Amino acid sequence: MTLQDVAAEALRNSRVAYFSMEIALEVGLPTYSGGLGVLAGDTLRSAADMGVPMVAVTLAHRKGYFRQMLDSSGRQTEAPMPWSPEGRLPSAGAIAAITVQNRELLVRAWRYDIVGVTGHVIPVLLLDTDVEPNDSWDRTFTDTLYGGDHYYRLCQEAVLGLGGIALLHALGVQPEVFHMNEGHAALLTTALLEARLNGRPLNTATDEDVEAIKQQCVFTTHTPVPAGHDRFGYDQMLAILGQERTGIYNRFGGIHDGLLNMTYVALRFSRYVNGVAMQHGKVSQQMFPDTPIHYITNGVHAGTWVSPAMADLFDRKLDGWRADNYALRGIYGVEPQEIAAAHALNKQRLIETVKERTGVILREDVLTLGFARRAATYKRATLLFEDTQRLLHIAEAIGGLQVVYAGKAHPADAPGKALIHEVISAAQGLKQSPIHVVYLENYDMNLGALLTAGVDIWLNTPRRPYEASGTSGMKATLNGVPNLSILDGWWIEGCAEGSTGWAIEDGVNDEEEAVSLYEKLEKAVGPAYLDKQKWAKIMQHAIGINGAFFNTQRMVDQYICRSYRLDRSTLQPTALVAPVGEDTLVIPTSV
Missing domain, CATH: 3.40.50.2000 (Glycogen Phosphorylase B;)
Structure with missing residues (x-):
C-alpha cells in the first residue's frame, strides 16, 4: 500500500x-x-x-504566525x-x-x-x-x-x-x-x-x-x-x-x-x-x-525532541525506546559519563549556533541556563535580574554564568514586548562581567530543540498559578537537562529535589522568589555543576525519572x-506494508 x-x-x-x-x-x-x-x-x-x-x-x-526580528535594543518587529x-x-x-x-x-x-x-x-x-x-x-x-x-x-x-x-x-x-x-x-x-x-x-x-x-x-x-x-x-x-x-x-x-x-x-x-x-x-x-x-x-514526543547525540546513545543502549518510551528507565544501565559526553556535543551545537546568530562566544565549561517561552509578563523572564549584584556574586563563585533566552511576544502584547527589551537591556548592562546573556530571535521548533538539549539548566519562573503545565522543561529532561523552576504546572509532579532538578520556593512577591532562586543557584545548582560526577548522575535521573514519564506516549495512553x-x-491501526523509510516518512525537518 x-x-x-x-x-x-x-x-x-x-x-x-x-x-x-x-x-x-x-x-x-x-x-x-x-x-x-x-x-x-x-x-x-x-x-x-x-x-x-x-x-x-x-x-x-x-x-503563518510571524517571523520575529529584534533590533539591538530589544525592540520586536514582525513579518x-x-x-x-x-x-x-x-x-x-x-x-x-x-x-x-x-x-x-x-x-x-x-x-x-x-x-x-x-x-x-x-x-x-x-x-x-x-x-x-x-x-x-x-x-x-x-x-x-x-x-x-x-x-x-x-x-x-x-x-x-x-x-x-x-x-x-x-x-x-x-x-x-x-x-x-x-x-x-x-x-x-x-x-x-x-x-x-x-x-x-x-x-x-x-x-x-x-x-x-x-x-x-x-x-x-x-x-x-x-x-x-x-x-x-x-x-x-x-x-x-x-x-x-x-x-x-x-x-x-x-x-x-x-x-x-x-x-x-x-x-x-x-x-x-x-x-x-x-x-x-x-x-x-x-x-x-x-x-x-x-x-x-x-x-512531549520523545522521538522528536531527543537530540541526535542523545538519540544515538539511546539507540545503542535502550532497545525500542522510540516505540516504548518507558524504556528510557533503562538509562540506569548506562554509565552517567556517557550521558555527559552526549550532552557535551549538544552544548557545542548550541554554542556554535549562538556564535553564528549573535557573534557572542560562550564557553563549554560555564554553567549555562536556558529560558525560552512566549514573552508573557506572568512568565517573569526578568526575575533572574531582580538583584544583579547578588547574581554577580554567584557567578564569580562558580566560575561564571551564561544565560540563553528566546521567545516571541504576540504582536499586540505591548507588555510582553517590553519584557524582551528589559532582558536585552539587562544583558547589555552585564557585558563587562562574568555573566553573559544572549537573546536569540525567532524562537521556533529548531531553536527549541537546540536550547532544551544544549543548556545545562532549564529555568522557569512563572507567577503561580498561571503555568497550566509547561512542556519545554519536559523536552530538557529527555536530554538529561535538569530543571530549576517555580513549583507550578508539571514541575510539582516532576521535581525530585536535588535529583531531577530544584524547586524555587513560593514567596509572597517577586523579591522573595528571586531570593529563593539565588539561594538554589548559589548553594545547590552551582556546587552540583562543579562536581562533574554528581552532575552526570542528576542528568541520568532527569531522563530516567522525568523523561520516562513526561512524554506524549504516556499522555495519549491516558487519553x-x-x-x-x-x-x-x-484498535486496529492501518499501517504501511513496506518498511517506513525516508521516501515515505513525514517528520519535522531539522529538529
Whole structure:
C-alpha cells in the first residue's frame, strides 16, 4: 500500500477527531505559535506511533504566525511567514458549505500525513477558505493565526468548529469521539447538534439531544489565565452565528457575563473535561465549579525532541525506546559519563549556533541556563535580574554564568514586548562581567530543540498559578537537562529535589522568589555543576525519572483510557506494508 492509500484508509477508519486551532507539524509550516501547537503536534505523533485511529482538524494559516526580528535594543518587529498549501500538500478531496454571517461559506482542506514508527498514519486536515466563489473577506479567515480582531477570531473559530465537522461529513468520516484541544474548537458541538437535528430548527433541540452530543465530546482546557478563554460580544455572536445558534447558547449555558464564552460552550457539551497537569486540574475546578474537571498531565514526543547525540546513545543502549518510551528507565544501565559526553556535543551545537546568530562566544565549561517561552509578563523572564549584584556574586563563585533566552511576544502584547527589551537591556548592562546573556530571535521548533538539549539548566519562573503545565522543561529532561523552576504546572509532579532538578520556593512577591532562586543557584545548582560526577548522575535521573514519564506516549495512553474510553484491544491501526523509510516518512525537518 502507498502512503496515499494508507492515509485514505486511516481517514475512513478514524474513531477520534482531534480539533486544535494550531498544530506544529514541521518547522517549514508556520501553522503554530508555541506551546499549544507544539503539544498538539506531539500528541498526534505519539498517537501515530501507537496506532490510534485518529484524524486531526486545524486551519491552514496561509500567512503563518510571524517571523520575529529584534533590533539591538530589544525592540520586536514582525513579518508574515506566508506559505502555499497548494505547493506542499495534497487536497483532502472535498469541499463543504457552512452558514456564517448569514451567507454560505465554502471550506476545503489540505491533508498532511503524520507517519508513526510502525507506519500507522494520522491524517491532518488543514481547513482553507481561500476558495472561489467566497467573498474576498471570507477568504482571509484561514490566513493568520491569532491575528485580527475579535470579529475575525470568531469567524475563524466558526470555520474550525462548524467547517471542520462539515468537512469530515463531506469526506464520509464519522468519528465516535470529538476532542476539543482548547475552547477555540467549541463550535463543533453546535455543528454536531445541527447534524443530529437533520434540518429541524435548533430551538427544537431537547435535553436528550444535547446529552447525545455531550456523550461524543471531550474537552481539554489549557490555561488559568483569563485572556486565554475566548469571549465574544453578543452582537458579534448574532452577526456571525445567527439567531438560532445564539438561542442554543442562551438555553444551554454558553453565555457568561453577557458574552459568548467558548470555554463554557465546551464545558456544557462535553462528557469529560481535563486540565493538563495535576495542579492545573485543581485550579480549573476552582474556576469552573459546576463541572467535574479531571487532569491528564502533558508530555512531549520523545522521538522528536531527543537530540541526535542523545538519540544515538539511546539507540545503542535502550532497545525500542522510540516505540516504548518507558524504556528510557533503562538509562540506569548506562554509565552517567556517557550521558555527559552526549550532552557535551549538544552544548557545542548550541554554542556554535549562538556564535553564528549573535557573534557572542560562550564557553563549554560555564554553567549555562536556558529560558525560552512566549514573552508573557506572568512568565517573569526578568526575575533572574531582580538583584544583579547578588547574581554577580554567584557567578564569580562558580566560575561564571551564561544565560540563553528566546521567545516571541504576540504582536499586540505591548507588555510582553517590553519584557524582551528589559532582558536585552539587562544583558547589555552585564557585558563587562562574568555573566553573559544572549537573546536569540525567532524562537521556533529548531531553536527549541537546540536550547532544551544544549543548556545545562532549564529555568522557569512563572507567577503561580498561571503555568497550566509547561512542556519545554519536559523536552530538557529527555536530554538529561535538569530543571530549576517555580513549583507550578508539571514541575510539582516532576521535581525530585536535588535529583531531577530544584524547586524555587513560593514567596509572597517577586523579591522573595528571586531570593529563593539565588539561594538554589548559589548553594545547590552551582556546587552540583562543579562536581562533574554528581552532575552526570542528576542528568541520568532527569531522563530516567522525568523523561520516562513526561512524554506524549504516556499522555495519549491516558487519553485513550480516561477520555476517549476506547478499548485498546479494538484498535486496529492501518499501517504501511513496506518498511517506513525516508521516501515515505513525514517528520519535522531539522529538529
